[in-house]
Amino acid sequence: MGRLVKAGERVRIAVDMDEVIADSHGRHVELYRRDFGVHLAEEQLLGRRFSEAVHEDHRLAVKQYAHELDFFSSLSVIPDSQDVLARLYERHDVFIASAAMEFPTSFVPKFEWLREYFPFFSWENVVFCGDKSIIAADYLIDDIPRNLERFGGEGILFSAPHNRKETRFRRVQGWAEIAELFLD
């Protein structure tokens, strides 16, 4: 995977939160096992969102998880995101762009989570939106194809089981590949 930017070139990169820096999928798997005693394997999730992959009797309960007050504050960090984002933040203009508007109770927990795990981010570099077409940046790193479709710059798809069939965007498997694209 070659570098996307020239030596010395500074670009603006917007970075999604859920599934890109925050492991909300892993938390869904944990909560589902806690509540229903079932472990969902990765192959059951291929091409589907979590709530589509579970038994239909469980769907409503699963859709409530992200509305729970402690959901966002309890998320693990996606591997290598802290280290690579810290280096990207030095080298480029980096914004966190999260579709928090769908879950108003998530605003403060998401903001606090960022302060805890990504303390180098200024509050000026955080955006909570609903529709990512409003983000003015050169690149958007996101796991949801619909967000990349709407975005005006170049979309980079962060690989996840649910987006495995998507072929329209440059795909990265993890933060080490993002480092290769944007760091010297």
Add this chain to the structure above:
Amino acid sequence: MGRLVKAGERVRIAVDMDEVIADSHGRHVELYRRDFGVHLAEEQLLGRRFSEAVHEDHRLAVKQYAHELDFFSSLSVIPDSQDVLARLYERHDVFIASAAMEFPTSFVPKFEWLREYFPFFSWENVVFCGDKSIIAADYLIDDIPRNLERFGGEGILFSAPHNRKETRFRRVQGWAEIAELFLD
């Protein structure tokens, strides 16, 4: 003031909250009178922010007002903004873009305030950011020149005593003038 858009042309307009649709200045005046018994006249505010216009012994207290939990939920609506925004929302792509990140306690009250006074806005059309250069839109209506400077589209200055000396942007005196610019 002529129309900015052609008949049938649909543009994207981002609209600031404080001083444009929410009267946070009026609430500052009220709270200052309550706490210090002083009424600040408009001429004392020309070219200055509220906290710069008050007696220096009061400055710290005044800067705390916007951090109070009920500050944003108690704001009055700027005249004509509900009616004109409802019509703009039908005719164009309209987003509310508020620099809420500076005051994390304001996220939920601001969001609830919007739901109460501008219920026609979808959550997808609301953005909380820190730096308005991240907003991708054709126009930004804002009272703060620094926000318009950073914005990539055309800035429209919503007139307020503190920005009276600013000459770099198209100035509107209120929502009736915004209707003239963008409605048929």
